[in-house]
Amino acid sequence: MPYKHGKEGMVHGRMRTSLRHVFSKRPQTLNLCPMIASEPVLLNDTNRKIIHIDMDAFFASIEQRDHPELRGRPVAVGHADSRGVVATASYEARAFGVKSAMPSARARMLCPDLVFIEGRMSVYKAVGEEVRGIFRRYTDLVEPVSIDEAYLDVTQNKLGLELGVEVAKRIKADIRRELHLVASAGVSYNKFLAKVASDWRKPDGLCTIHPLRARRFIEQLPVKAFWGVGPVTAEKFEKLGVKTGADLLKMPFSELVAQFGQAGVVYYKFARGIDDRPVQPAHERKSVGCETTYEVDLPDRAFVLEELGRLAQTLEERLRRSRFVGTTLTLKVRYYNFKTVTRSMTAAVPLTEKAAIMRAAAALLTDVDIPARGVRLLGLSVSSPVQQKDARQGELF
Ligand SMILES: [Mg+2]
Numbered sequence: 539m540p541y542k543h544g545k546e547g548m549v550h551g552r553m554r555t556s557l558r559h560v561f562s563k564r565p566q567t568l569n570l571c572p573m574i575a576s577e578p579v580l581l582n583d584t585n586r587k588i589i590h591i592d593m594d595a596f597f598a599s600i601e602q603r604d605h606p607e608l609r610g611r612p613v614a615v616g617h618a619d620s621r622g623v624v625a626t627a628s629y630e631a632r633a634f635g636v637k638s639a640m641p642s643a644r645a646r647m648l649c650p651d652l653v654f655i656e657g658r659m660s661v662y663k664a665v666g667e668e669v670r671g672i673f674r675r676y677t678d679l680v681e682p683v684s685i686d687e688a689y690l691d692v693t694q695n696k697l698g699l700e701l702g703v704e705v706a707k708r709i710k711a712d713i714r715r716e717l718h719l720v721a722s723a724g725v726s727y728n729k730f731l732a733k734v735a736s737d738w739r740k741p742d743g744l745c746t747i748h749p750l751r752a753r754r755f756i757e758q759l760p761v762k763a764f765w766g767v768g769p770v771t772a773e774k775f776e777k778l779g780v781k782t783g784a785d786l787l788k789m790p791f792s793e794l795v796a797q798f799g800q801a802g803v804v805y806y807k808f809a810r811g812i813d814d815r816p817v818q819p820a821h822e823r824k825s826v827g828c829e830t831t832y833e834v835d836l837p838d839r840a841f842v843l844e845e846l847g848r849l850a851q852t853l854e855e856r857l858r859r860s861r862f863v864g865t866t867l868t869l870k871v872r873y874y875n876f877k878t879v880t881r882s883m884t885a886a887v888p889l890t891e892k893a894a895i896m897r898a899a900a901a902l903l904t905d906v907d908i909p910a911r912g913v914r915l916l917g918l919s920v921s922s923p924v925q926q927k928d929a930r931q932g933e934l935f
Pocket of ligand 1: 592593594595596686687
């Protein structure tokens with residue numbers, strides 16, 4: 539880094555020299571003790587109030603609600619035929635060992651009286667929307683995970699309620715009273731713990747994990763209950779002698795990373811009750827764009843191209859921040875006389891980077907006349923969203 543000159547620069551220069559002196563000793567320390575050096579320094583934000591809500595036996599409960607003759611009986615939503623699979627089982631059916639994703643034939647063997655119901659997806663979707671409507675009475679920070687599951691950030695909630703558990707109680711009561719359905723809720727200071735808490739006492743559960751009790755809760759947690767630990771990972775942990783959160787806590791950071799790569803970092807954090815992922819409300823965004831009106835009209839193509847470069851930079855940042863991925867670029871050009879033209883193109887791959895956006899924008903501009911009296915507004919936007927499967931998991935690992 540070049541030193542600045544002048545009075546202020548002198549001060550910076552001295553500070554840098556002294557810092558360099560300090561840093562010069564670091565590599566030796568690193569060499570002596572590489573494992574400790576690689577341990578990350580982590581901050582744990584315990585001030586948030588996060589709720590995870592999971593509807594109990596969602597599809598089956600809706601069927602039992604809408605068909606009183608099914609209440610109290612073992613019900614499976616799914617195809618009864620030999621190649622069918624159970625989508626959701628009622629709690630009466632679960633008592634026989636019937637589970638989601640189980641082949642229907644096996645389910646019928648376990649529970650001969652099982653009643654199969656064809657799913658009514660459009661009904662379930664509509665009810666899911668009603669549930670989300672209830673959430674939004676309390677907060678707009680609602681992140682749906684699936685049709686029957688969501689995270690809510692109620693740190694600041696619309697009713698100004700002090701405790702997360704108070705919000706969770708009210709939501710459960712609203713769902714029961716208005717929709718005649720039952721939900722389980724978990725409350726804690728992050729998503730990982732809120733999710734663990736909602737699974738804790740299903741059905742009709744309400745469990746809070748307080749920051750001061752998080753450590754003890756995690757210690758006794760089976761490692762397979764950790765987020766992202768599927769059967770394969772659980773087996774790998776088993777071989778390493780890791781069965782619980784307490785075992786996981788003993789695993790050095792370097793070993794976790796060596797064994798699990800990036801996921802190891804996540805397990806390391808989870809074991810310490812740390813999960814700083816925000817609750818991300820689902821914007822059903824169709825496009826992301828930016829535009830600028832110029833105080834002085836842009837006189838020619840060269841100016842327009844230069845400004846498009848700036849807009850492409852802004853657009854790249856906005857796309858990244860909103861996690862929007864789309865393939866269509868639209869260029870908007872408004873002339874001095876307010877006449878507006880737009881040109882669009884759709885790329886084979888998502889437009890996420892400035893260079894690609896700029897190439898497409900420049901190509902679109904060749905098809906636009908630039909009048910001698912200039913251009914007063916330019917805009918760029920990306921649309922045609924690409925559905926990213928498991929985008930959230932991808933971000934985690
Ligand atoms: Mg559920």
